[in-house]
Amino acid sequence: MKKAVVIGEILVEIMADRTDQSFLEAGSFQGPYPSGAPAIFIDQLAKMKVPSAILSGVGEDDFGTLCLNRLKEDGVDTSLVKRVREKATGVAFVRYNSDGSRNFIYHIDNAACGTTTRADLASLNYESIGTFHIMGSSIFNREMYEVHRQVLRDLPKECTISFDPNVRPEILQKDPLLSELMQEFFGRSALVFITEEELEFLTSADSLKESLEICFDKGIETVVLKRGEEGASLYTRDKEFHQPPLKVEAVDPTGAGDTFAGAFLGAWLKEWPLENCLKAANAAGASAVSKRGPMEGTISLDKIEEALRPGF
Amino acid sequence: MKKAVVIGEILVEIMADRTDQSFLEAGSFQGPYPSGAPAIFIDQLAKMKVPSAILSGVGEDDFGTLCLNRLKEDGVDTSLVKRVREKATGVAFVRYNSDGSRNFIYHIDNAACGTTTRADLASLNYESIGTFHIMGSSIFNREMYEVHRQVLRDLPKECTISFDPNVRPEILQKDPLLSELMQEFFGRSALVFITEEELEFLTSADSLKESLEICFDKGIETVVLKRGEEGASLYTRDKEFHQPPLKVEAVDPTGAGDTFAGAFLGAWLKEWPLENCLKAANAAGASAVSKRGPMEGTISLDKIEEALRPGF
Secondary structure (H helix, E strand, O other): OOEEEEEOOOEEEEEEOOOOOOOOOOEEEEEEEEEOHHHHHHHHHHHOOOOEEEEEEEEOOHHHHHHHHHHHHOOOEOOOEEEEOOOOOEEEEEEEOOOOOEEEEEEOOOOHHHHOOHHHHHHOOHHHEEEEEEEHHHOOOHHHHHHHHHHHHHOOOOOEEEEEOOOOHHHHHHOHHHHHHHHHHHHHOOEEEEOHHHHHHHHOOOOHHHHHHHHHHHOOOEEEEEOHHHOEEEEOOOOEEEEOOOOOOOOOOOOHHHHHHHHHHHHHHOOOOHHHHHHHHHHHHHHHHOOOOOOOOOOOHHHHHHHHOOOO | OOEEEEEOOOEEEEEEOOOOOOOOOOEEEEEEEEEOHHHHHHHHHHHOOOOEEEEEEEEOOHHHHHHHHHHHHOOOEOOOEEEEOOOOOEEEEEEEOOOOOEEEEEEOOOOHHHHOOHHHHHHOOHHHEEEEEEEHHHOOOHHHHHHHHHHHHHOOOOOEEEEEOOOOHHHHHHOHHHHHHHHHHHHHOOEEEEOHHHHHHHHOOOOHHHHHHHHHHHOOOEEEEEOHHHOEEEEOOOOEEEEOOOOOOOOOOOOHHHHHHHHHHHHHHOOOOHHHHHHHHHHHHHHHHHOOOOOOOOOOHHHHHHHHOOOO
16 A cells, blocks of 8 residues: 655644643643644554654654654654754643633744745655645645645645645635635545535535535545534445444543544545444544543554444 | 843743653643743842843743733833734743753744844833843844844943853853853953853853953953852952852752842842842842742842841
């Protein structure tokens, strides 16, 4: 199988201990936990035994070593991750509110993972890439925009593109350039992971049915709809499947969507039946929310196969 | 009394809970604590009831608000601190080793406090400045170098310069430009806070006596020698005083030198007898090491005066 590649941030997360803990006074935090949406995604994909690589940057510091160690351990090819001397590894502080919302303070764009430029693409061997995953949240600066545009230009036509916008529509509305790029990604993707809100925004349609028609007309084969607490659905031009969420105690939602997408893509590339791809993704997402730390809940292929056995 | 001003980093510190805790795995941390050497210094100086201001930048985030609230509460004029939209407030992670050493990972140069440029000096009213303090550790990039050179050029001649190199000689040896700038600061200062190692490096002398002669010949009035666990000494051309350290349980050494210098300068500007300036600094340094958190141990003028009473 050819390699799957993603480009984007690797960082550590520092989590507030208590719900409703303030960033305005000293308190207890837990960390560093390896994190970054594309990093979590690729970690889960590698655990599916799909050859997987991430192009990024980390600092020459222990936080960077921690992230690289974890990714390597889980089977990710980290040879495209540069160690950056001048900048430390990215950091995100997160705190949870009792209404379910989260607040972040982060060093990403200005950290080691924000130093990726088009020059770094010279280390990509395009012929070895079978799948390129676009994580919309990784378009965090103008150069990341250009990086992704160039990759799309230079990737062989037969390369599969999967895409997770992972950006709130209100951000897209404020940034016409980003919105336009998202449209471009959208038009090139075989597989998209998306919320209903994102889907309606990107297709400018009023109903799910209409949105899906537009997707299929654009050439998208498979639309995976993330419905959060209502589970997930999958649509192709002639099939659909629905999965309720697995019942687990939700400890930490961060990274669940990325884990979900990594597991789905892995199963999809292995050409599992579509319904099983959705079940695999669901099992991975459930594992992710049940563990504290954004990448702590990625799940082995064995465990996913176990979850798929009849009667589970 | 005219204002005392310092330019440099404001950041939050995140402290590892345990001695010898690793940055390579998840653990408990405490924070955010307001920090940054010049910020700690100016906080203590303001507590000495000297009009005090810092020129810096913090993010438009809770960490920045926390730092500004603390500085304002303690009497620092923060009108020269800009809120930076694009970058988060600086962060330093610190862990302590059982051999007494510390390790840091930080976002400073690339954070909000690293965005200070010569353009920000337009907001300085030079005529209102009586004392300018140079914190050597704040020369963390080329622009901070230029900022400090320009301030020295534009400050009225009668302005008092106090100077704390706060940079390890091995760093100076590797950076001839910084070393040259330190020499320039040194030649302009009325008051320096310095370790014996820094003093010998900056004067290229072989003995303390010779170093001090060179200082006085350059026009430095008062040399305050920081001897760490052996206390502190003060030298002028015709006087010297020595103070053993106060006996306190050392909980956290970070920020003690900056607190020491802030208290000394405050007493010195109030024209206290030199011996009392040294005692005030000592009391402040002792308070700093006894509290967890770099700025938590700054001490009120009342408490310093109490510590100076006979029999204390």
